[in-house]
Amino acid sequence: METTANQREGSSTGRKEHIDPDRPGSPAMERTSPCIPVRPRNRLLLVSRFTRHVSFRSVALACMMLVSTWATAGTDPLPKGILRVDTLTAPPLELQDMDGEIRSLRDSAGRWTFVHFWASWCGPCREEMPTIQRMSEALGPELLDILMVNTAETEDQVFMFLSAVAPDLETLMDPDGKVTGVWQPRGLPSTFLVDPEGRIHYQALGGRPWNTPPYIDFLRQLTGKVN
Amino acid sequence: MAALLTQPGAAQAEESSGLRGGDCVETPELRFCIRPNTPRQMAAFFEARGFPGPALKEISIDCFITVGIENLSDRIVWLEPAHWKIRTEDTALDRLTPDSWSRRWAALGIPEGNRATFGWTLLPETRDLRPSEPVGGNIVLPRVPGPFSLEANFSTGAKRDGEPIHIRYDEVRCARDAE
Numbered sequence: 001m002e003t004t005a006n007q008r009e010g011s012s013t014g015r016k017e018h019i020d021p022d023r024p025g026s027p028a029m030e031r032t033s034p035c036i037p038v039r040p041r042n043r044l045l046l047v048s049r050f051t052r053h054v055s056f057r058s059v060a061l062a063c064m065m066l067v068s069t070w071a072t073a074g075t076d077p078l079p080k081g082i083l084r085v086d087t088l089t090a091p092p093l094e095l096q097d098m099d100g101e102i103r104s105l106r107d108s109a110g111r112w113t114f115v116h117f118w119a120s121w122c123g124p125c126r127e128e129m130p131t132i133q134r135m136s137e138a139l140g141p142e143l144l145d146i147l148m149v150n151t152a153e154t155e156d157q158v159f160m161f162l163s164a165v166a167p168d169l170e171t172l173m174d175p176d177g178k179v180t181g182v183w184q185p186r187g188l189p190s191t192f193l194v195d196p197e198g199r200i201h202y203q204a205l206g207g208r209p210w211n212t213p214p215y216i217d218f219l220r221q222l223t224g225k226v227n
Numbered sequence: 228m229a230a231l232l233t234q235p236g237a238a239q240a241e242e243s244s245g246l247r248g249g250d251c252v253e254t255p256e257l258r259f260c261i262r263p264n265t266p267r268q269m270a271a272f273f274e275a276r277g278f279p280g281p282a283l284k285e286i287s288i289d290c291f292i293t294v295g296i297e298n299l300s301d302r303i304v305w306l307e308p309a310h311w312k313i314r315t316e317d318t319a320l321d322r323l324t325p326d327s328w329s330r331r332w333a334a335l336g337i338p339e340g341n342r343a344t345f346g347w348t349l350l351p352e353t354r355d356l357r358p359s360e361p362v363g364g365n366i367v368l369p370r371v372p373g374p375f376s377l378e379a380n381f382s383t384g385a386k387r388d389g390e391p392i393h394i395r396y397d398e399v400r401c402a403r404d405a406e
Contacts, residue, residue: 080359081359081360083357119344119347121272121275121276121344121348122347124361151343151344151347152339152340152341152343152344152347153276153340153344154277154340157276157277175340176338176339176340176343177339177340177342177343177344177346177347178339178343180343181343186351186354186360186362187347187351187362187363187364188347205357205359205360205361206360206361206362
């Protein structure tokens with residue numbers, strides 16, 4: 001096919017290129033990020049300097065506000081592709097896993113939960129899935145509950161895919177895609193981070209390299225376990 | 228075709244719009260790729276997802292073009308394919324919208340799971356693309372034998388008051404199966 005692409009307003013270079021997503025250095029997945037979150041230790045240091053000039057009561061109040069903000073808003077700046085959303089109660093999520101056992105988001109009450117929607121036909125899902133497995137291994141189940149939801153595929157398709165790509169991960173099955181539809185992800189793959197009270201605070205835009213330091217650090221700080 | 232295994236029409240087109248074999252344009256604000264797919268490619272993809280014969284027959288009729296986009300700017304870019312202009316020399320081509328596909332699937336009694344999967348492979352009807360956000364999926368057109376132009380128009384800014392972006396492809400053709 002002979003395709004020409006011209007640019008008009010709002011553009012300047014008009015470069016035309018063919019991209020191989022498997023090529024090293026391709027933009028298919030963000031490998032690193034300069035956005036290393038600030039650790040709380042640094043914040044406490046700032047508070048201790050502050051106490052020289054203000055009353056203990058004011059500082060205590062400031063600390064309480066700081067801790068509250070930290071617990072709900074996580075770190076700042078956020079890793080690339082993590083979107084802070086207006087906090088809202090997560091929709092219901094109750095589905096069978098591949099063994100036919102029913103699992104619910106309510107079972108995760110008291111812990112942060114990583115709710116992830118995916119399908120085997122989606123290239124970014126294939127690329128992202130191993131990073132979720134490695135992230136899960138790095139954080140451990142006591143820190144972050146992971147609820148994977150496959151959208152509208154059969155058990156055979158899911159089994160073939162997961163056994164090859166991320167054999168240690170388990171998934172819930174949304175055979176008619178209706179639960180996925182209720183959650184309204186911005187596409188597949190899509191991840192929501194739900195707090196211990198069942199409220200969504202963050203959404204990930206597309207596939208993310210969850211096993212890399214910016215994301216691991218972010219999740220550790222979010223869930224309260226900081227190195 | 229290897230790409231078929233992972234994607235014609237993924238909901239997020241090879242993340243970052245790096246469509247394998249796609250024709251890509253990169254501006255300071257946007258990376259934009261298109262790749263027409265043959266009827267056989269599309270039918271093979273959906274057959275592997277368990278779509279029934281009548282659905283595959285429907286899918287083989289039309290012209291599927293996979294689109295991948297990534298917002299490279301630091302502002303919101305609005306994806307609204309309803310504002311795109313697609314036309315042959317003589318005629319405007321109307322995309323087959325998700326609603327029209329829903330009606331087709333309902334008439335054919337296609338299972339809910341297949342309908343959901345198909346829906347996720349279509350390019351979203353609207354999306355406020357955030358900085359660095361990729362998106363992808365298929366647009367579907369009536370199959371035409373000759374070339375057509377595709378002009379993708381994007382509003383920008385949270386209030387859509389930024390400089391618009393226009394990307395135009397000429398001489399696009401629906402992909403045909405090899406004889």
